[in-house]
Amino acid sequence: MSxxxxxxxxxxxxxxxxxxxxxxxxxxxxxxxxxxxIIRGLIKDVGPVPALDGRMKRVVSNxxxxxxxxxxxxxxxxxxxxxxxxxxxxxxxxxxxxxxISLLGQDPETADAxxxxxxxxMLQDGGLPPAAxxxxxxxxxxxxxxxxxxxxxxxxxxxxxEFADTSIRRLSGGQKQRVALAASLLGxxxxxxxxxxxxxxxxxxxxxxxxxxxxxxDAGKAIILTTHLLDDAQRLADYVxxxxxxxxxxxxxxQELLQTSTESLRHRAMTFExxxxxxxxxxxxxxxxxxxxRPGSYVLSGQLEPSDLARFGSWCQRLDxxxxxxxLASQSLEDVFLxxxxxxxxxxxxxxxxxxxTMGIS
Amino acid sequence: xxxxxxxxxPAQPATLARRILNQGRYEAGTMLxxxxxxxxxxxxxxxxxxxxxxxPLLDGMGHxxxxxAAPGILALCALSTAFTGQGIATGFDRRYGVLxxxxxxxxxxxxxxxxxxxxxLVSLALQVVLISAVAAFMxxxxxxxxxxxxxPLLILGAAAFTALGLLIAGTVxxxxxxxxxxxxxxxxxxxxxxxxxxxxxxSSLDGIVQWLPSGALGNLMRAALIExxxxxxxxxxxxxxxxxxxxxxxxxxxxx
Numbered sequence: 001m002s003x004x005x006x007x008x009x010x011x012x013x014x015x016x017x018x019x020x021x022x023x024x025x026x027x028x029x030x031x032x033x034x035x036x037x038i039i040r041g042l043i044k045d046v047g048p049v050p051a052l053d054g055r056m057k058r059v060v061s062n063x064x065x066x067x068x069x070x071x072x073x074x075x076x077x078x079x080x081x082x083x084x085x086x087x088x089x090x091x092x093x094x095x096x097x098x099x100x101i102s103l104l105g106q107d108p109e110t111a112d113a114x115x116x117x118x119x120x121x122m123l124q125d126g127g128l129p130p131a132a133x134x135x136x137x138x139x140x141x142x143x144x145x146x147x148x149x150x151x152x153x154x155x156x157x158x159x160x161x162e163f164a165d166t167s168i169r170r171l172s173g174g175q176k177q178r179v180a181l182a183a184s185l186l187g188x189x190x191x192x193x194x195x196x197x198x199x200x201x202x203x204x205x206x207x208x209x210x211x212x213x214x215x216x217x218d219a220g221k222a223i224i225l226t227t228h229l230l231d232d233a234q235r236l237a238d239y240v241x242x243x244x245x246x247x248x249x250x251x252x253x254x255q256e257l258l259q260t261s262t263e264s265l266r267h268r269a270m271t272f273e274x275x276x277x278x279x280x281x282x283x284x285x286x287x288x289x290x291x292x293x294r295p296g297s298y299v300l301s302g303q304l305e306p307s308d309l310a311r312f313g314s315w316c317q318r319l320d321x322x323x324x325x326x327x328l329a330s331q332s333l334e335d336v337f338l339x340x341x342x343x344x345x346x347x348x349x350x351x352x353x354x355x356x357x358t359m360g361i362s
Numbered sequence: 363x364x365x366x367x368x369x370x371x372p373a374q375p376a377t378l379a380r381r382i383l384n385q386g387r388y389e390a391g392t393m394l395x396x397x398x399x400x401x402x403x404x405x406x407x408x409x410x411x412x413x414x415x416x417x418p419l420l421d422g423m424g425h426x427x428x429x430x431a432a433p434g435i436l437a438l439c440a441l442s443t444a445f446t447g448q449g450i451a452t453g454f455d456r457r458y459g460v461l462x463x464x465x466x467x468x469x470x471x472x473x474x475x476x477x478x479x480x481x482x483l484v485s486l487a488l489q490v491v492l493i494s495a496v497a498a499f500m501x502x503x504x505x506x507x508x509x510x511x512x513x514p515l516l517i518l519g520a521a522a523f524t525a526l527g528l529l530i531a532g533t534v535x536x537x538x539x540x541x542x543x544x545x546x547x548x549x550x551x552x553x554x555x556x557x558x559x560x561x562x563x564x565s566s567l568d569g570i571v572q573w574l575p576s577g578a579l580g581n582l583m584r585a586a587l588i589e590x591x592x593x594x595x596x597x598x599x600x601x602x603x604x605x606x607x608x609x610x611x612x613x614x615x616x617x618x
Contacts, residue, residue: 091466093617113375113468127463129455131392143384144468147371157366180463187468188370219367 036104036191036222037067037090043098044085044246059085061246063099067224067239069190072217074233075226076337077243083226084124086243087193090224091121104191117145120189124196124226126180130169134160134179137168138186145187154182159208173200181209185216192216194225198232210236230337242340250340257336269301270312272323282315283308304328375468382473385464386480393447393485402442402547403489410557411435411493415500423562425588432497432504433512433583434557439489440520441550441576444482446543449527452478453539456531461617471617479524486520504587511586515597519579522604526575529607532615550576559584572596575603 042063047056060082067073075083088094090101092108101108106115128137135155142148155161158178163171168179177200184192197213198206213236217223227233233240234254242250242257250257276295283290288302300308316323375381393399414420414431423430455461465471494502504512531539550556553567555577560568571577578599585593 093462093466113378113381113470113473116466116470117375117468118373119466121463121466123459123463123466125459127459129392129460130458131396140384140388141467144376144381146374146376149366149370153366183463185367187373187375188367189373216367221367 034069034105035066035102036069037065037073037224038102039063039065039086039090039099040101041099042086042089042096042101044082044089044094045097046085058097059246060089063241063243063246063248065241065248065251067191067222069222070217070220071238072213072223072225072236074237074240075224075243076230076233076237076240077226077228079228081228081243082246083228083243084195087195087224087226091119091193092116117187118190120184120187120192122180122184122192122194122197124199126176128168128176128180128183130167132168133165134168134171134182135164138179138182141183142186147188148186149188151186154185157212158182159205172202174202174205177201178205178209181212189221191222191224194223196227197225198227198229242337244340250336269299270304270308270326270328271297271299272312272326273297274321274323278319278321280315282318283312378473381469382476382480385469385473385477386484389451389477389481390484393443393451393481394488396451399447399451402447403439403485404492407435407438407442407489407493408496410438410551411496411500414557419558420562423559426501428497428500428502429504429588430559430584431557432493432502433587434559434580435493435497436490436512436516436587437519437556437576437579437583438551439493440486440516440579441523441547441556443485443489444520444523445527445550446547447485447527448478448482448524449531449543450536450540452528452531453534453536456617457536459618465617475528478528479521482520482524483517486516490516505590508587508590511590511592512583515579515582515586518597518600518604519575519582522575522579522600522607525604525607525611528615529611532611532617550574554580556580573599575600578603 042060043058044060045056045058048054049057063082063086065073065075065086075086077083085094089096090103090108092103092111095109103111104115104118108115111119135151138151138155138160142151155164158181160175160178160182163175168176171179177197181194181197184194194213197209201209213223213225217238225232225236237254239253240251240257241248273296277292278298280290280292280298280300283300285308288300288304288308290298290300292298300312315321376384393403411428411431414435415427420427420430452461461474464474469477527543530542534542552558553560553571554574555568555571556579559580560571560577568577572581572595578593578596582593582596582600585591585596
């Protein structure tokens with residue numbers, strides 16, 4: 001099953017007047033049952049902070065989100081935006097200042113062992129004892145569950161066998177990350193929290209981990225991950241919440257975020273390389289600029305349309321110019337993200353968000 | 363491999379007893395495999411016992427040297443394992459996020475603490491067996507009533523020092539925990555009345571030491587194992603330290 005990124009068909013199947021309860025990817029219908037995690041109007045103060053004369057600092061001011069089974073839900077934001085604080089409140093590791101959280105129908109702050117068994121957590125800093133050896137540690141953690149996944153199978157699946165008996169302090173960042181992921185999966189959890197899962201991973205490990213996350217999603221798990229990497233969100237996430245300065249400022253599928261934003265974000269650019277000092281007047285029209293950034297390198301920027309490309313073709317023909325390279329920059333999640341962070345997109349309180357399948361620039 | 367998650371049993375915790383015993387066994391194994399911990403837990407108390415038995419430091423107190431030395435060295439074992447050993451281990455577990463990760467598993471915070479208590483008790487039991495065997499070899503013959511009295515008092519001492527160790531580990535950086543608990547070990551052992559009865563050396567020192575948890579445990583163990591007597595003052599002081607440290611640890615312990 002492929003991701004709902006560019007090229008795949010994402011389609012909402014909504015009965016009129018009824019909350020959507022299923023989603024179709026490339027024609028295959030996936031049921032989404034009750035939400036695994038609901039956060040409404042989360043507030044979190046930390047402190048007292050000496051730099052603020054001993055006052056509390058508000059690190060999360062208004063975050064609302066819903067994560068469903070069978071979906072990867074990503075919290076995307078810059079470092080310090082409040083992503084980790086949010087999911088640590090959802091895990092019960094931090095006590096919230098305000099708002100509501102329902103994790104599998106329960107309040108995570110009063111979670112009992114039964115709830116904790118159904119939730120897997122991979123912390124940003126791993127949380128593994130440096131002196132432990134990976135496989136021995138995994139066997140120990142498995143012993144905390146009644147019917148854990150087979151440690152050996154998980155060790156094979158994540159390529160941990162090759163450093164099974166090396167103490168954790170000697171492992172690379174990516175190796176530690178794989179052990180932490182395995183530890184979070186041992187109980188076969190229904191909900192999985194992954195805090196920056198691709199941090200420190202080499203390209204091969206990254207592919208391995210991403211494939212595993214997709215497999216877990218296809219097995220019906222609710223996966224909530226944080227990332228500051230737009231590429232991660234674009235590749236993995238079924239649904240993205242953009243978090244900025246402690247607030248959830250926008251949400252939607254990657255495609256929805258891209259589509260909806262095109263109205264307010266039409267800044268596309270074409271760069272091409274050809275001989276220096278060409279007369280580019282014929283390429284221009286109102287709201288379109290062309291600059292020669294260095295000799296022979298041109299950037300045509302503005303709201304590009306198909307006719308602009310046609311005009312570019314005939315301009316080349318008329319001047320007998322053969323560009324050595326032409327690059328058309330399409331809009332990426334990064335553009336959306338930057339636009340939201342810079343405040344050039346409409347923002348409103350996110351608390352009214354009740355339907356995660358409906359795009360909400362909230 | 364795609365069946366790894368599809369056909370697996372739904373997530374359920376192991377029973378509470380199994381979770382705590384697993385954690386206790388794992389933590390005890392970690393403590394006993396750590397070379398520095400072994401020096402602190404086994405080598406130092408053994409050297410202390412030998413030094414006290416082979417030097418005239420304890421002469422003139424009306425009892426054989428080993429009879430005065432062994433109870434104090436057993437109290438020192440509780441200090442080593444519960445205060446310094448567990449304090450340092452917990453401080454670094456906290457630094458590396460181990461406490462946070464384990465508290466998200468079915469073990470939880472309560473199970474984590476229970477596991478640490480079990481690890482301390484298992485390590486202490488091994489120390490007691492070893493030290494007692496060596497002391498017996500050197501002629502130690504404690505009265506049976508004293509032994510029956512001494513065991514629960516030693517456990518109480520371990521509990522009080524575990525609470526103190528966790529209080530330090532949970533409130534300051536691990537490097538500071540390392541420094542404070544090691545310095546504490548040296549001061550308690552040398553001047554704190556745990557190994558050497560302070561009353562023998564200076565009455566003004568004894569006036570301070572009898573208020574310390576180290577002096578209280580040392581005096582309790584000596585009264586029990588030499589005279590089969592319960593030192594009520596020592597019991598009160600040790601209980602007060604244990605309860606106060608436990609309350610403070612619950613209030614101020616930071617998991618991250």
